[in-house]
Amino acid sequence: MPGALALQARDLRKSYRGVVAVESLDLEVEAGTVLGFLGPNGAGKTTVIRMLSTILRPDAGWFAVAGVPHDQPVEIRRRVGVLPESAGYPPGQTGEEWLTFHAELFGRTRDDAHATARRLLAEVGLAERGGSLISGYSRGMRQRLGIARALINDPQVVFLDEPTLGLDPSGQLQVLELVWRIAREHGVTVVVSTHLLAEVEQACDRVLILNRGRIVAQGTVAEVASRAAAPRRGLVKVPPEFHSRALEVLAASDMAAVAGDRDHRDELLLSMPAGVAPDKGASLALSRLLAAGVPVLGFAMEGGRLSDAFLTVTEDR
């Protein structure tokens, strides 16, 4: 159902003993979106996820999940799947037993629950270990088991709160690839909270950045990146013997350029002139260098990436 809203929130607020965790949050997420939910530690991401999944009651405001208003929490729970932050797992149960139990909690018959558990174990790559006690699982395996549990009720909206927390780089990539695959194959709305900005940049349709309980940026990755932190500097790599020549060419083009330090004699740091759009400034500089016969070995814009936007909008204001 393109255009239908999977998540809506209006003026959502939550405080803990007078400390504001979430303040006046407004949100709209279309069905089928993969939303990267970003923010520094303590920004309120987990609180928002817990409110939207009905684990916490907001102090004020209104929200709906998959079209179900917040005053019907049981119906919302039937429609959402959640991988909680720092989820615990019963060490004395096998992965299959645990998933079967949760499938039964959602009203599935014993046989259906078993079949669903086995299907999901296979989907998250734990088919071989489903009969093993959870106490023997690695952290990555537990996270994958938690993702399987989040899918046990064929949810319309899946919340994954720090699914890569505590995993090594390879485990982080495995889990994120699993998340993207599930989002594609199940066609569900996915809200994923993570600190892996490069991966979010590649795989999320939209991004929402939260800081101190408030939304400080939201939109597509490109929108957020361009709006929040316009690039102002470029890094040009030229052969060392063309170093001086490159500096002369750039100076003649009203570009302020400085040489790299002793360890980076082949680099020039290029400052964009005020009033010139970064992309146009970069094109101008490169074309002048090439026209002057200076070989350009590499070029990169500093700023303008999601990570830069994140740092910009989450600075103390």
Place this chain on the structure above:
Amino acid sequence: MVVAERELRDLWLAGRGLPLLLAYTLLLSATSYLVAANQALNFLEQREAVSLTLQVAVAVGALLVLLGAADSVSGERERGTLESLLLSPAPRRALIIGKGSAALSLWAAAWAVSVPYVWYLGRGVGVVGVAVASSLVVGSLLAVFLSGYGLLISTIASSNRLSLSVSLFALLALYAPTQMPTAVQNSWIGELLLRVDPFTAGLRYLGKLVINGHSPGQDAGWLIGPVVAAAIAAAVALLVADRLTLHGGDQA
């Protein structure tokens, strides 16, 4: 039913149920041995020996129930497994009833273990039947009371340590009237306290049936305290179940 079945399996197949029952059995064996076989210590007549063993069985069985209930919700909170339960559409009361069932099963097992000891100690004086039946009634009432109380504390406590501490403190307070001087116990206020306290009332009722040979109806008034306490604790635990939250305390 799904939650109760899962909790029972966790307790008895993968949890602390069997070790606790083993410790209980060892304690009951030692008690029975001392009252039945040790010539130096065996100063009790047979009915008193049965009564003492029953009191140990009921008191320790109730303690097991209290420990199980007090750990049930707050323990899940600390182990991080409560959130996934709360994310299910299962009614909160069903979760609490399931956990209460597991805690009560500890008493059922403890009572079953006590039966052969009672039979051995009471054979020949016609007290086995009444001892077994009355311990089932009294112990079950106390188990329901302590299960409800433990679940209530565990539901609202912000930590497992707090839940266990408050629960055990309350149990000690319930034992306290048994330590009052005999003169105080025989005064009207002492007897009122003994009757209101479900623990002392239940144990007194057991003693009157087993030692004094009274009929079950003759001293039924002593069961009012345990019945009322069990009903109130179970009802309050179920009412508070609707307010079961992830953090406990006041962080709803």
